Structures are given as C-alpha cells and as structure tokens.
Amino acid sequence: MNVSKEEINSLFDGSTNVDHPATPVVPDVEKKLLSPVKIDRKRLLLESGEKIMIINLYKSKIQKEPNMEYKVLMESLSKTTGIGLRAIKATVSEYKKQVL
Numbered sequence: 001m002n003v004s005k006e007e008i009n010s011l012f013d014g015s016t017n018v019d020h021p022a023t024p025v026v027p028d029v030e031k032k033l034l035s036p037v038k039i040d041r042k043r044l045l046l047e048s049g050e051k052i053m054i055i056n057l058y059k060s061k062i063q064k065e066p067n068m069e070y071k072v073l074m075e076s077l078s079k080t081t082g083i084g085l086r087a088i089k090a091t092v093s094e095y096k097k098q099v100l
Helices: 003-011 048-064 070-081 085-099
Strands: none
Touching: 048 070, 048 085, 070 085
16 A cells, blocks of 8 residues: 655645634633532442541531431432442441440
C-alpha cells in the first residue's frame, strides 16, 4: 500500500465533509457542580468514624423531629450519608443496645 505524504497530510488538514453544529456559549452562567451521593449498598461493616457520623445524625434528627417514623428516619439517614439502609439500621440498633 503506497500512500504519499501528501495524501496523508490531506487527511489531517482539518477540513471535513461533515457539518458540525456550533456549540452555543452562554456567558455569565454560574456553574455549581454537585456530585451525587454514591450509595454503598453491599457493605455492612463500617469504620468507626462512619458509625459515629451515623449516630450523631440519628441523635440530631431525633431532637429536631421526635415524632418521625423509624422507617422514614432510617431512609433519611441512608440518603444523607450515602450508606446502605441495612448498615444504617444495624448501626442504630447497636447504639440503642449500648445506651439502654
């Protein structure tokens, strides 16, 4: 396959047969990049710092809303921390056994 340098360079000259739409540029747009909470559903064993965080959040939510249902509270903790629901329930249960 004999291809001259001119033929190769003509392929890379930047011209294409495809019309690309121009990307609109919007000036003065405030960019807020919030990364979504990643849920770790499969892990049940937590580090001590994570357990302390769960217990502190649990205590603060109980103080703010003492009549909140247990299920709703656990789901709220799970969404806030990104830790699986089962691990949250196990940690809170362990905390309640130690306190009572």
